[in-house]
Amino acid sequence: EVVLEESGGGVVQPGGSLRLACAASGFIFSDYWIHWVRQVPGKGLVWVSRIKGDGSSTNYEASVRGRFTISRDNTKETLYLHMSSVRAEDTALYYCARERDYGPAEPFDLWGQGTMVTVSS
């Protein structure tokens, strides 16, 4: 079965750090760009970051650039999002999503169930 499963969410104080993980199974993880997308409960989807299959290229949404770092360990088939200097507005459900492998840029054909991050003192 092809699956993405996020973990690592929780409550973190403003200014603190947290590392999210996304474990993949059922497909060749290193072949795919993988993204983080977040969603404030009851609100819309917001793209956060992406990383190429071999880890050689990354991109970030402007509000997280310089604070969040995306990385991956293809030997463990796991994606990470290291969040630092977190703010209240980072509170959201964080999804990892696989970009379809049909071309240079594709939509997201596989999503995890999400892990909730709450920034609160």
Added chain:
Amino acid sequence: DIQLTQSPSTLSASVGDTVIITCRASQSISRWLAWYQQKPGKAPKFLIYKASNLEGGVPSRFSGSGSETVFTLTISSLQPDDFATYYCQHYNTYSPTFGQGTKLEIK
């Protein structure tokens, strides 16, 4: 950055109806548009790519059209399972963006 604006934000319809959701881009995106369906407490589900191509397994009552800046998602003969929130997405960019969503409610 390209902005996507969906309309309406909320849509009330009955089983059997045909509904149309519109997604407008702030500048031309050719046909690099996808549609997703999201139900409460669930992850988004990928429906359509390149504006009009159905992902495998998606019922044929779903259809997409459009190009450049105006796109539509049409759902014909609504089924109970279709009541959900729908998002458009511009991809083929280093910074993908989503529309704000359209909630399809049962009338």
